Amino acid sequence: MGFRIAGTRPSGERGIFASTATLAILFTLIAVALKFTTFGDTNRSADDLFYFLVGQRMHEGLLPYVDVWDRKPLGLFLIYYLIAGVSTSVLAYQIVACIFVAATAVVIARIVCEWTGWQGGLFAGLAYLVIAVIFEGAGGNAPDFYNLLIACAAFLIVREMDALAQGTVRWPIWTAMALCGLAITIKQTTLFESIFFGLYVLVTLHRAGRPLIAIARVAATCAAIGALPTLAIAACYWQLGHWREFWHAMVISNLAKAAIGGGGFRLTGILLRLAVLLPLALWGLFGAGADRRTRRFLAGWLIAALVGFLAVPNFFVHYTLPLLVPLCVAAGLVLGRHMLRLAMIVALVLYASLWYHPPSRSWSRASAEAMDKTARLIRQHDPGGGLLAFDAPSYLYALSGKRFLSPLVFPHHLSSAIENDVSHLPTHAAIDAILTQGPGVVVMARDPLIQPVNVYSRERVSAYARANCRLVEVVTLRDAGARVPFEIWGDCLQNLPSTDKGTNGGRG
Structure with missing residues (x-):
């Protein structure tokens, strides 16, 4: 120069x-x-883990914006797609x-x-x-x-x-x-x-x-x-x-x-x-x-x-x-x-x-173990209807191997009032469509975690869980440095014919 x-x-x-x-x-x-x-830590950051989840499901034929919705450009998901091709x-x-x-x-x-x-x-x-x-x-x-x-x-x-x-x-x-x-x-x-x-x-x-x-x-x-x-x-x-x-x-x-x-x-x-x-x-x-x-x-x-x-x-x-x-x-x-x-x-x-206050190694290990435990409970108590993670970590879909019941997978897209009707799918109609499918397990924060709350969505999901499911356990997940209780409602609609035939619910 x-x-x-x-x-x-x-x-x-x-x-x-x-x-x-x-x-x-x-x-x-x-x-x-x-x-x-x-x-x-499999519950460290909701954003990053969601991108990684999408990257994994793209290998199964899922198409961003169609089978799973978000506003991030495709290049970000392609990066995570490449990473997931090496290791999940x-x-x-x-x-x-x-x-x-x-x-x-x-x-x-x-x-x-x-x-x-x-x-x-x-x-x-x-x-x-x-x-x-x-x-x-x-x-x-x-x-x-x-x-x-x-x-x-x-x-x-x-x-x-x-x-x-x-x-x-x-x-x-x-x-x-x-x-x-x-x-x-x-x-x-x-x-x-x-x-x-x-x-x-x-x-x-x-x-x-x-x-x-x-x-x-x-x-x-x-x-x-x-x-x-x-x-x-x-x-x-x-x-x-x-x-x-x-x-x-x-x-x-x-x-x-x-x-x-x-x-x-x-x-x-x-x-x-x-x-x-x-x-x-x-x-x-x-x-x-x-x-x-x-x-x-x-x-x-x-x-x-x-x-x-x-x-x-x-x-x-x-x-x-x-x-x-x-x-x-x-x-x-x-x-x-x-x-x-x-x-x-x-x-x-x-x-x-x-x-800068990073978590200890023991905290991160405990966080991952709690997520693994939750995934096991999901698998054990799903009679076939699949998983609805509402106001809950989306990475549970990856850990439990459950398909998506809707393109609106990221927690905020269903449970936040700010995200209401922001996607091309009307949020209330999306919630109704999910519940019509009869989820076999519902995981949701005991107290609303994402603010401001989409009241319609939360009331509909809560009513479905209480009417059709059994409260299996309240697990404590570690989220953003805090211990947050999540309810696992399982064994829902025991007589429902199994619909969980795949993991992506997408383009296959």
Whole structure:
């Protein structure tokens, strides 16, 4: 590269952690160490376990949005499909998530090394790891996967800045656009960062004096490459005759879902978690001697990530993960050159430790054992009607081997008032259709766990269970650090002919 941050050592100056391979090993070990106590817990995170459940059932012919409904893009389910093809143990996706997060930290380090010394890269990558886990990273959430693609796209553009400044567009730019396109198939909000990267390329070409017609051709090519993965998926659903379900899941449902209360409180918690990283990032962006080109790129990237964050204003902590990539890159400009950089990274790690409270290994083992016990009771007390997990962990379908009675499998989609009629299936009609099939076992939280409650759904399920089933046992499952009692209603409708002939209830 033709420029460096003022006062830093050139990136060619090597150190023990200067090689990519060394960083990859180090960061992977750190990620695994940070998440090790959660490994094997089959009730750790409702979202991740649902994605893994869908990935497993896709191997049995299930089609997302048709046989099981959600609003996440297909790319995320394809990742879990690939993982489930290797192993159906939850360890598989938990380890893969750690590897992806470690790889993202490596790419962050490489970006920073383009502008400063290897120490800045090392500390920026380390910052990403220790901050990501306090935002529920490295566990299998969607940002664990798409952050790597966005970071790689940014790295390729940074490496091509000199060529772009001379008006030359080479293959790394097209590769960056392809990575952005893949990221969009994992989470729609990556569209904003993808648009920024494309605009940065076009504006740089304009500043280089390229003719407008040439810039227009580049713009069209970037847009086509970025849109191709999503268009290919959409075309497949059109060909299969399920365009309506796909469009509703990708667009209409995201616009229809109401905001969840408490957003201001959650946003305050997010800002408190960023209390050390954010000042370092702003210092790196505006006060660390960064030249105009560096500031322009990082500021635009950060703004684009912020727009994506604000586009879904529920402010769950893991929604912050995409912001961490440009923030850690910007912080790396300070961590790579300031004489107190070691003290800064130590302060950041210590502050993060105040927010990070992983469960003990004994807690995770007990959680998995309780889920296994529940699955055994489901199998023992199902006379053939199948399972309805209502306001209960969806991963019980995987552990018990029971089919889905409805495409609405994720707990919130049936039991939350906010999700009422958000899918293409009317929620009350879906509940009625499930109960008409005569579930053989009903598992539900003794007290409503998901708020606000869909009163109609809960009353209908409770009435069915009390009228047609026997309360087999109340089991205590471990959910989000708490012990939650769940009722297992079994032996329902003993004379009902068996309908549980498969495990997916899908396309077979």
